[in-house]
Amino acid sequence: MNTKSHFTFNRQQRSGILLLLLFIISLLCIYWFVDFSEEDIFNTSSTEIVSIQQELDSLRNVEVENRKPKIYPFNPNFITDYKGYVLGMSNEEIDRLLKYRSEDKWINSSTDFKKVTGVSDSLLNELSPYFKFPDWVTNPKPNNDLKKYKSEKGFVERSFAQKSDLNSATAEQLEQISGIGEALSKRIIAYREKLGGFSDDIQLYNVYGLSPSVVQRTLNIFTVKSPKTISKININSASASDISTIPGISFEMAKKIWEYRTLREKIDNIEELDKIEGMTQRKLQLIQLYLSIE
Numbered sequence: 001m002n003t004k005s006h007f008t009f010n011r012q013q014r015s016g017i018l019l020l021l022l023f024i025i026s027l028l029c030i031y032w033f034v035d036f037s038e039e040d041i042f043n044t045s046s047t048e049i050v051s052i053q054q055e056l057d058s059l060r061n062v063e064v065e066n067r068k069p070k071i072y073p074f075n076p077n078f079i080t081d082y083k084g085y086v087l088g089m090s091n092e093e094i095d096r097l098l099k100y101r102s103e104d105k106w107i108n109s110s111t112d113f114k115k116v117t118g119v120s121d122s123l124l125n126e127l128s129p130y131f132k133f134p135d136w137v138t139n140p141k142p143n144n145d146l147k148k149y150k151s152e153k154g155f156v157e158r159s160f161a162q163k164s165d166l167n168s169a170t171a172e173q174l175e176q177i178s179g180i181g182e183a184l185s186k187r188i189i190a191y192r193e194k195l196g197g198f199s200d201d202i203q204l205y206n207v208y209g210l211s212p213s214v215v216q217r218t219l220n221i222f223t224v225k226s227p228k229t230i231s232k233i234n235i236n237s238a239s240a241s242d243i244s245t246i247p248g249i250s251f252e253m254a255k256k257i258w259e260y261r262t263l264r265e266k267i268d269n270i271e272e273l274d275k276i277e278g279m280t281q282r283k284l285q286l287i288q289l290y291l292s293i294e
Contacts, residue, residue, distance in 0.1 A: 073132035074271045076113050077106055082293050086268060087127055093117040104160055108133060132271070158220055165225040166204070166218075167197045177221060179214035195247065197228035202285045206248040232292035236266050246290045253278060257287075267293060 071087070076097075079087070084094035100107070100116045107113050110128040119127075164173070174185040184207075191207050192198055201219050204210065210218075233242055235257070244254035256276050261267050270288050273279055 071127075071130050072269045072272050073130050074269055075132050076127075077101060078270075078288055080292065083269065088123055089117065089119060093119050160223060163219075163221060163223040163225075166201070166222040167192065167224060167226050167228075169222050174218070174222075177214065177218050179211065179217065184209055184214075195228065197226070198224045199227045199230050200224055200285075200289050202282065202289070203247070205282055206286070230289055232290055234294045235261060235270065235291045236294060238291070243291075246287060248286055249283070253283070269293070 074083075079089075079094070079097060081094055081098075084097070089097075094117075097107075097113075097117050107116060110124060110131060113119070113128070113131070114121075114124050169188075171182070171185040171189055174180050174188055175182060180188075187209060188204070188207050195203065198204065201224055204215050204218060205212070207215075233246075235243075238258070240251065240255045240258040242254075243249060243257050244251040246254070249257075253276075256278070257273060260273065260276055264272075267273075270291055270293065271284065273287065274281070274284050
């Protein structure tokens with residue numbers, strides 16, 4: 001076999017082979033000695049980029065804080081299951097509070113709240129600044145002023161056990177109260193029948209013709225011991241017409257409540273409603289009997 005012919009090149013072929021070798025060698029040199037890496041034109045450590053990143057992080061943190069449920073001043077005696085959950089309380093802590101309140105006992109301080117619920121110190125420190133108690137709790141009359149207190153109200157407060165059930169009081173018994181005659185006693189009973197029974201003492205203020213002082217004297221003798229159960233309305237889905245069905249709440253006030261809820265999309269605490277024009281503390285207490293947050 002003649003292999004010599006495969007390795008025999010003419011002058012033109014030898015020149016082509018030489019040029020090919022030179023080209024390959026040139027490519028190898030370029031590959032080894034030339035830096036093809038591109039300079040990173042987007043320097044994330046530059047002052048401008050760091051400043052922008054910090055601003056974005058700040059805006060993100062503000063948005064996160066804005067999305068968190070806001071806490072408004074509230075009376076811890078009226079915490080519901082949902083409210084307790086939002087505040088960070090456990091089911092056991094909420095149940096202990098509701099059981100305590102079902103016995104007609106009241107929480108009058110942060111110490112009482114911790115003792116009843118058993119919440120941690122950290123959660124108590126977070127919630128206690130928002131506790132809002134009635135004036136007679138936060139500014140109690142001194143014991144040595146009992147005589148003056150009696151002269152102002154005209155009576156010494158009776159305990160719950162000493163009072164009779166307002167839901168079973170007769171017209172004759174009601175007429176024993178100074179300021180209540182035959183007409184008012186019948187009106188109280190008629191209003192009680194309209195409600196199907198009182199659910200709370202606060203409802204007595206809705207009886208037309210009863211002055212606050214007469215109501216106070218009445219509630220020193222009678223109190224609601226067999227409250228009627230109320231089917232509460234979810235304020236976050238209720239219409240103005242639904243809210244106006246609450247006894248003692250006019251359609252105008254119901255519309256204001258509905259508009260307040262609509263503008264804020266959702267209400268997290270019934271006590272937010274005290275910001276509404278014309279809303280009194282007594283109306284707010286009444287509303288809390290009929291509205292819930294879900």
